[in-house]
Amino acid sequence: MGPQGWWPAENKIEICLGAILVQNTAWANVDKSLENLKPVTNFEGEKVAALSQLELIELIRPSGFYQTKSRAIKELFQLLATYDFDFTKLRQTFGPDLRKKLLALHGIGEETADVLLLYVFDVPVFVADRYAQKLFAALGVVSKNYHHLQQQVSVELTLAQAQEFHGLIDEFGKLYFKTKSFADSFLAGDQLESRL
DNA sequence: GGCCAGGACACCA
């Protein structure tokens, strides 16, 4: 499939916003919200943090779940503001506990926390999202949930490789797991393995 | 008109 160049964004502030907005939402709808946010914030951390939750709700409405997402954005950017939007300082301060710190924020679960680690804090982690679970299930790796798959898949990758890995898995998933009927026919026999 | 997207959370047993 070639390089996917994930995550598509101008800067890390935009990635933070996109990571929350894309939760169970088609990217086309995320784009609408980002287009609303850009002229208002220019994707500068301080300007995003200065927005009220009500203002955020109006701007991100096209992405749905605006109550939860606006609160998540508020909480995340409050944390970031405390460290002057210095992602390196934040990572060094919390070290291995950074993931726990992110998970403690309302509206940020395992997948979003890992996406932030991978694309914002430069930590090479494996994002065990739904597409990854489907793909690895097709390859014979049965997993109960997010955490379980993450434990089973041990990847030693550089940061750039880990970022690309997740992008490839999701783009692959969009193509081949879109409909169940297609997935069933695609997964018949050993076609998946040969294509991989 | 129904289904679902690059989830998370509250509630329940």
Added chain:
DNA sequence: TGGTGTCATGGC
């Protein structure tokens, strides 16, 4: 721990 309902918009 694990399963289910709910949150919401827009495209197909």
